[in-house]
Amino acid sequence: MMNDITAPLRQDEKAVLLLRNLYEQYGYKKYKMSKFENYELYLENKSFLASEKIVTFTDPRGKLLALKPDITLSIVKNAPKEIEGTYKVYYDENVYRAGAAGDDNIKEIMQVGIELIGNVDLYSEGEVLTLAARSLKSISENSIIGISHMGLISALISEAGLEGESASKAGKALADKNVHSLRELCGERSEKLEKLAMLYGPLDKAIDELKRVCNTESCKAAIAELEELTKVLFAMGEADTFVLDFSVSNDMNYYNGITFQGFIDGIPRHVLSGGRYDALVRKTGLDADAIGFAVYPDILERFNTGERGFDVDVLLVYDKNADASEIAKAVEKIKSRGKKVCAMPDASNCRPTYKELVRFN
């Protein structure tokens, strides 16, 4: 009987394999990195990180290092200094940072993703979005990616006369679809932002709607970009996964242009997040654009596993005086029937869960 060698893998581990295979098919090269980086790198770009909690330690020469809380920064830092065309990489790494809000403990978080640095043209953007859509589809048929445009958001926020703290409050209100707070913040000038907050739908229809909401010069370029991108996504056959949704947003200091978040039905928070981050790349002195995304397979751990299965089919417990080669024969016999078997001495206190118990005397 042929063994399915992926059978022992957990849902998240299987997803990682599928994703790696997907990115390889589009010519992305695996990026391998060290577990730690100079702390300085993160200190300089603190607000780019999802959490400020970082594990640091000193190396034997007294240099302050950090267990990497983020991968994009390292890839950008180590990218070729002069890129002609595009530099495409993917990664499958663990990062170390604090968990969700209110949880201060440092966690090891699995992250898989791609980065495309260099001349980011329309095709490249379309390809990255297509890979994002297919990443989610490889996990579940029922997925949605919300896409928005940071350039357009910041144009409308400044058009409403907001800056500094009130601008970031408006950004937060937009992200929370909090229309009443937008109204408080901008008074009579809140109409466009209110409409933007509630705008939601398939790309082609929603873009038509968007054109009616904002018609100023500063928005035109962003809308044209979204329109062209929609055409590419239709050509790739992936447009149906996307919706226009301006509650998707990212830090304006690092992200510009399109930004997106992916959801899977049955998982309570986003499992994919990405966008255009030229501003970050420029900060490191590189003359290039960049776009990328990350998938968080950890979240899949509890997804769609159905009834919890047993660790093994058969638990074989043997007496301490039993003959080792007889035990071996018994194990192989059970195994040859295509069953998972675990053999343990009688007194073991760390037994796996099992369907059937077999005693061997």
Place this chain on the structure above:
Amino acid sequence: MKRMINIALPKGRLGERAYKIFEEIGYGCPEVMENSRKLIFENEENGVRYFWAKPSDVAIYVERGAADVGIVGKDILLEGGHDVYELLDLKMGKCRMAVAGPAGKRPDSEKTLRVATKFTHITREYFEKKGRDIDIIKLNGSIEIAPLLDLSDVIVDIVETGKTLYENNLEPYETIVPISARFVANKAAYRFKRDEINLMVEKISEKIN
């Protein structure tokens, strides 16, 4: 296909008032208000499933997807920084977050201000903006007693009518932020049960405005 909406209600008067609204706009589930030992109440016909939660936990249930939507005070949202959609201001349970202290006095501005509160995050942020050095004393209840026993100089707490404060010879000094109940939704659930949640928002909004 219509999908069930899971609703987290805050235990207490606010939750009961909120449920009345749900009932009036067609999401009734009579068992909810009955005194029983049941924890979860379902009305398949109306497509809703309710459960009662400690008011300060509602946002967590929603953020983590155990409830699709919920009713929660703005104070809880500000304190916890929960990642949820805040779809409506229900304009119920109105009150304010305020700094209060002994009536007729103001704390010495040269000393570190001792502040007793349940809301440490809101407090820290507020005084940071003012550039005031503070010492936060985290309490879980009966905050008003702290300045009376000289445990703190002031308190940061929710003030509704101010009656408890005045009875204890305290008074509100300044308002930090007005508070009211909000209708919140889980960000993923909103996408996959969008029609159902939007219909609910529309009906509530018609009812309260």
